[in-house]
Amino acid sequence: MPTTTRIENAFLTVEVSSLGAEMQSITSGDGGSWLWNGDAAFWTGRSPVLFPIVGKAPDDRLLIDGRPYPMAQHGFARRREFTIETTSAMACRYALEASDETRAVYPFDFRLTVEHRLDNRTLTVASMVENRGNEPMPFGFGYHPAFSWPLPGAAGKPHMVTLANGGEPLRQPLENGLLSTSRTPSPFEHGRLVLAHDLFANDALVFPQGAGDSLVYAAEDGPSLAFRFENLPNLALWTKPDAPFLCIEPWHGTAAEYGASPELKDRPYTSVLDGGETKRFAFSVTFAA
Template sequence: MPTITRIENDHLSIDVSSLGAEMQAITSRDGANWLWNGDAAFWTGRSPVLFPIVGKAPDDTLLIDGKPYPMAQHGLARRREFSPAGASATACRFTLDASEDTLAIYPFDFRLSVEHSLDGATLTVAAEVENRGQDPMPFGFGFHPAFAWPLPGAEGRAHSVILDNGAEPDRQPLENGLLSPERQASPFNKGRLLLAHGLFENDALVFPEGAGDGLTYEAEGGPALKFRFENLPNLALWTKPGAPFLCVEPWHGTAAELGRSRELKDRPSTTVLASGETKRFAFSVTFPV
């Protein structure tokens, strides 16, 4: 059975499950709940870790050097039990190593480490992917945290996402979970996107490039969450229409493109890691507490 590890300080309390190294709760000292609660009526996820793919593969099948492997949407890590690898009052670390089970669907010897840590009112979630095998290892990686919408204490207020760089990045639409090769005009206006559930009627908003390395998710005249991204050039925003959450998803890798190569190494923004190398990916979010 999964175990829950709690880290906390004077500002925040974070619960992390050993299943998927997935956050289960972010609670501030005033009792406000900032993370989505996983209500099965909408979506049971809360903050899954996406590895070794982000999004879907055609027919849920990857090609690796021409050989097919079954792979569900967003990869294998979110459904695997991680091992504890150290904890303190304000930080915890979990690892997932390749096994006979994972090698059958992803033929690489990897170690995935995920650490959650607190520094004041800032939460940082960092992941390291290590290639422990001899062959170059292609993969995608992403974070998928879901935050309350409306934010605590901001019911009835307009909510926005504001890019630090003030950009208007193109959107790449999804068709049955795969990226369409076409690009669409940005829904951002001078870096600001006013959120509305109608934006998500055709799935997530995916911005393959140009969104920058930071943003703010805020309620007008209310609370604001400030994000920073490390080595995560792709951004998606997602909810199910009518659901009370917003996923802010920084990625390094996307779904496969419709009608293009099915090879894992050819997916957009795929990382290919040499033997013995490690790559780090991280995001931080500062809460108004």
């Protein structure tokens, strides 16, 4: 059965499950609940880690060097039991290593660690992917945290996402979960997007490039979350119809493009590690009431 690790300081308490190394809650000292609660009426996820793919594969099947492998949306890490490696008052690290089960669907000797760490009002989630084999290892990686919408104490207030770079990145729509090859105009104006549920009527808003490495999710004259991304060039925003959460998803890798090659190495923004190499992916979020 999954176990839960709690880390906390004077400002924040975070609970992380061994199943998927997935956050279960983020609570501030004033009792505010910032992370989605996983209500099955909308979506049971809370903050899944996406590996070894982000998004869907055509017919839920990957090709790796021409050989087919079954692969569900967003990969298998979120459904795997991780092992706790280290824990302290304000940090914990979980690890997942290749097994006979994972090699049956992803034939590589990998090691994935996920660390959650608190520093005052900032939470940092950092992951390391290691290729322990000898052959080049392609993969996608991403985070999928869902935050409360409305934010604590901000019911009835407009909420917005503001890109630090002031950009107006083009959107790449989804077709049956796969990326369309077309682009549509940006919903951002001078880096600002006022949130409305009808924006998500046709699935997630996916911005493969141009969103930058930092943004703020905030209520007007209210609480805010300030994000910074490391080695995560792609961004998606998503919610279910009328659901009280917003996913802010930084990725390195996307769903396969519609009609394109099903080869893993050909998916947009796929990373490839040579034997013995590692790669780090991280985001931090600072909470302000």
